[in-house]
Amino acid sequence: MPETVVEDNITIIRKKLIFRSWHRGTREMDILLGRFADAHLGDMDEAGLTMYDRFLVNSDPDIYNWVSRAEPVPPAEDNRVVQLLLAFYPQ
Numbered sequence: 001m002p003e004t005v006v007e008d009n010i011t012i013i014r015k016k017l018i019f020r021s022w023h024r025g026t027r028e029m030d031i032l033l034g035r036f037a038d039a040h041l042g043d044m045d046e047a048g049l050t051m052y053d054r055f056l057v058n059s060d061p062d063i064y065n066w067v068s069r070a071e072p073v074p075p076a077e078d079n080r081v082v083q084l085l086l087a088f089y090p091q
Contacts, residue, residue: 032064035088036085067085
């Protein structure tokens with residue numbers, strides 16, 4: 001009988017966030033957020049993952065404007081995960 005692998009909750013959360021990052025609805029955001037997620041979500045703690053999950057609720061145009069520096073990141077969205085995302089795509 002094959003062994004079943006039980007995944008811990010944080011691993012499942014990471015996988016869901018990576019999927020959501022790669023499937024935003026616009027190809028540009030899929031690439032921007034998907035690459036970031038692949039590079040950084042594996043090292044994030046639960047608090048960081050929670051911040052990123054909350055960040056993904058924002059619209060693609062807003063996130064794109066923040067990442068491209070067309071608009072400043074609102075104070076309510078400015079946290080260590082967003083700063084990591086901005087550093088991932090330097091201007």
